[in-house]
Amino acid sequence: MSLRLPASPPPRGPRLLLLSLLLLGTAPGPRPGGAFYLPGLAPVNFCTQDKKSDECKAEIELFVNRLDSVESVLPYEYTAFDFCQASEGKRPSENLGQVLFGERIEPSPYKFMFNKEETCQLVCTKTYHTDKAEDKQKLDFLKKSMLLNYQHHWIVDNMPVTWCYDVEDGQRFCNPGFPIGCYITDKGHAKDACVINSEFHERDTFYIFNHVDIKIHYHVVETGSMGARLVAAKLEPKSFKHTHIDKPDCSGPPMDISNKASGEIKIAYTYSISFEEQKNIRWASRWDYILESMPHTHIQWFSIMNSLVIVLFLSGMVAMIMLRTLHKDIARYNQMDSTEDAQEEFGWKLVHGDIFRPPRKGMLLSVFLGSGTQILIMTFVTLFFACLGFLSPANRGALMTCAVVLWVLLGTPAGYVAARFYKSFGGEKWKTNVLLTSFLCPGIVFADFFIMNLILWGEGSSAAIPFGTLVAILALWFCISVPLTFIGAYFGFKKNAIEHPVRTNQIPRQIPEQSFYTKPLPGIIMGGILPFGCIFIQLFFILNSIWSHQMYYMFGFLFLVFIILVITCSEATILLCYFHLCAEDYHWQWRSFLTSGFTAVYFLIYAIHYFFSKLQITGTASTILYFGYTMIMVLIFFLFTGTIGFFACFWFVTKIYSVVKVD
Numbered sequence: 001m002s003l004r005l006p007a008s009p010p011p012r013g014p015r016l017l018l019l020s021l022l023l024l025g026t027a028p029g030p031r032p033g034g035a036f037y038l039p040g041l042a043p044v045n046f047c048t049q050d051k052k053s054d055e056c057k058a059e060i061e062l063f064v065n066r067l068d069s070v071e072s073v074l075p076y077e078y079t080a081f082d083f084c085q086a087s088e089g090k091r092p093s094e095n096l097g098q099v100l101f102g103e104r105i106e107p108s109p110y111k112f113m114f115n116k117e118e119t120c121q122l123v124c125t126k127t128y129h130t131d132k133a134e135d136k137q138k139l140d141f142l143k144k145s146m147l148l149n150y151q152h153h154w155i156v157d158n159m160p161v162t163w164c165y166d167v168e169d170g171q172r173f174c175n176p177g178f179p180i181g182c183y184i185t186d187k188g189h190a191k192d193a194c195v196i197n198s199e200f201h202e203r204d205t206f207y208i209f210n211h212v213d214i215k216i217h218y219h220v221v222e223t224g225s226m227g228a229r230l231v232a233a234k235l236e237p238k239s240f241k242h243t244h245i246d247k248p249d250c251s252g253p254p255m256d257i258s259n260k261a262s263g264e265i266k267i268a269y270t271y272s273i274s275f276e277e278q279k280n281i282r283w284a285s286r287w288d289y290i291l292e293s294m295p296h297t298h299i300q301w302f303s304i305m306n307s308l309v310i311v312l313f314l315s316g317m318v319a320m321i322m323l324r325t326l327h328k329d330i331a332r333y334n335q336m337d338s339t340e341d342a343q344e345e346f347g348w349k350l351v352h353g354d355i356f357r358p359p360r361k362g363m364l365l366s367v368f369l370g371s372g373t374q375i376l377i378m379t380f381v382t383l384f385f386a387c388l389g390f391l392s393p394a395n396r397g398a399l400m401t402c403a404v405v406l407w408v409l410l411g412t413p414a415g416y417v418a419a420r421f422y423k424s425f426g427g428e429k430w431k432t433n434v435l436l437t438s439f440l441c442p443g444i445v446f447a448d449f450f451i452m453n454l455i456l457w458g459e460g461s462s463a464a465i466p467f468g469t470l471v472a473i474l475a476l477w478f479c480i481s482v483p484l485t486f487i488g489a490y491f492g493f494k495k496n497a498i499e500h501p502v503r504t505n506q507i508p509r510q511i512p513e514q515s516f517y518t519k520p521l522p523g524i525i526m527g528g529i530l531p532f533g534c535i536f537i538q539l540f541f542i543l544n545s546i547w548s549h550q551m552y553y554m555f556g557f558l559f560l561v562f563i564i565l566v567i568t569c570s571e572a573t574i575l576l577c578y579f580h581l582c583a584e585d586y587h588w589q590w591r592s593f594l595t596s597g598f599t600a601v602y603f604l605i606y607a608i609h610y611f612f613s614k615l616q617i618t619g620t621a622s623t624i625l626y627f628g629y630t631m632i633m634v635l636i637f638f639l640f641t642g643t644i645g646f647f648a649c650f651w652f653v654t655k656i657y658s659v660v661k662v663d
Contacts, residue, residue: 047227097397102463209237303537353505362425370418372643411484419492527595570648596645600638
């Protein structure tokens with residue numbers, strides 16, 4: 001599931017780097033034209049029927065993906081609907097990421113030859129008798145899907161078939177999907193796509209888009225002999241009540257289905273195909289027309305600038321503490337030690353004998369740190385490769401597959417970090433520690449995921465993970481991740497405990513009465529605000545891509561925001577840690593983890609706000625699924641940000657106590 005990004009193009013920023021990699025050759029096997037290509041990203045050449053060869057195809061295959069809606073979290077396979085089905089055809093193999101995202105790509109009955117134009121070709125006719133229970137059920141499912149604005153997602157040459165239409169301010173938006181149909185309410189209000197045609201006016205009536213005008217844009221390869229490459233596939237959905245169903249002419253009134261219709265209903269599905277040469281658009285930049293219709297870039301730059309201002313502000317504060325206050329403190333403390341009449345210690349030096357005292361619930365903290373390290377490295381590597389274009393969403397499911405495989409392989413650092421810190425906290429139950437690291441956080445995520453999957457199974461959704469895939473995920477976890485975690489823990493426990501720069505007193509020092517601002521809870525609540533302020537605009541686009549099925553392609557921005565988030569979490573935690581130490585409160589371990597980890601609580605609050613203000617999701621199952629998947633994201637985010645805060649604070653505390661002289 002859930003961390004699922006829709007099929008979308010490579011990020012704009014790294015596109016040049018990606019293309020240079022394509023040309024330099026990072027995948028085995030030469031391609032036509034002497035270039036090398038990344039797997040899944042090689043261009044396909046097309047030519048007319050009389051010129052076809054092994055290197056030049058004549059038939060253009062149209063594939064269909066699952067159908068989804070912004071009003072429901074439940075996607076459905078194409079075969080769940082009573083549309084025209086392909087008589088034969090090979091279904092493309094799906095990788096782990098596609099299965100987890102609920103993608104179900106299948107061959108379609110729409111077949112056409114390159115540069116052979118056709119008009120109003122009949123695909124199939126569907127007949128429904130409302131007095132037959134089976135037919136009525138199929139028709140009702142179709143009506144319900146139109147009511148919830150379910151969208152087709154078609155694919156030609158690994159490109160989404162887009163529906164481009166005008167929006168406000170004279171802009172043109174290209175949607176990588178088009179609706180099944182639309183509905184006119186009993187009060188005459190046109191819902192969703194019904195606004196595009198003034199002929200859709202009958203009350204309490206559904207209008208089905210049973211005809212598509214497809215236009216394929218192609219670019220002739222410079223050498224000429226290699227044929228052409230497809231650079232865009234656009235369509236316009238239309239509705240026709242064909243007068244002569246056997247020989248349709250694509251004229252007449254729209255295909256309406258009254259909500260109270262009875263008797264026999266016939267729906268004929270047709271298409272027209274045309275071709276147009278584009279001399280200015282090359283295969284490498286064929287996604288641009290979709291990206292340019294999405295005016296998000298200026299908002300992204302605003303988001304980055306906003307985040308950078310916060311980082312600069314925090315960096316200034318931390319630098320001031322480090323260079324001025326700390327420098328003065330250390331100089332004063334060391335000077336006092338050299339004088340015979342040393343005054344009484346004060347400030348953060350006062351707690352040097354307790355600063356490395358093991359925290360309460362050290363076992364749980366070490367387990368969280370191990371899991372957090374695993375997620376932190378996984379996120380960094382995945383985003384880095386996505387930023388370079390290696391995980392281009394044109395290669396569908398690659399992002400999710402990479403994330404899952406990395407998580408499985410990163411069991412060793414998780415076990416190592418958990419073991420090292422547990423040993424430094426004075427813990428001796430190493431078996432419990434390694435078992436909890438292997439099973440606690442992944443177990444919570446899997447349990448939530450399994451419950452969500454049961455709901456999807458019950459609803460018959462395509463997003464339900466097949467039983468075989470669930471077994472494969474469990475096998476990856478138990479047979480690879482768990483043994484690797486044990487290996488990491490073995491090396492972690494073999495090493496000596498982390499050496500601290502100061503000794504810990506046997507008797508714990510009493511912490512003085514704290515003011516409101518230096519109490520743990522207010523500090524934790526304040527600590528999460530600034531990191532969340534850096535990411536909330538980016539979060540909006542990510543949630544849009546997951547729940548509103550919009551394209552997400554700005555991995556360059558996302559990687560930059562990730563780096564900014566790491567810096568902000570670190571600086572905010574160090575800042576608050578210093579204030580608490582000055583107030584003689586030495587319980588910094590859990591507080592540093594929770595301070596930056598509290599960003600996840602703001603994430604949860606924002607997700608709730610997003611659900612009620614931006615989404616039109618209806619139905620109990622969809623609501624449960626939304627919050628179920630959101631809780632998985634919140635837990636992962638909590639472990640990830642909390643670990644950053646702890647490591648930053650651990651480094652800071654170790655640094656400052658190693659430079660001050662202690663008797």
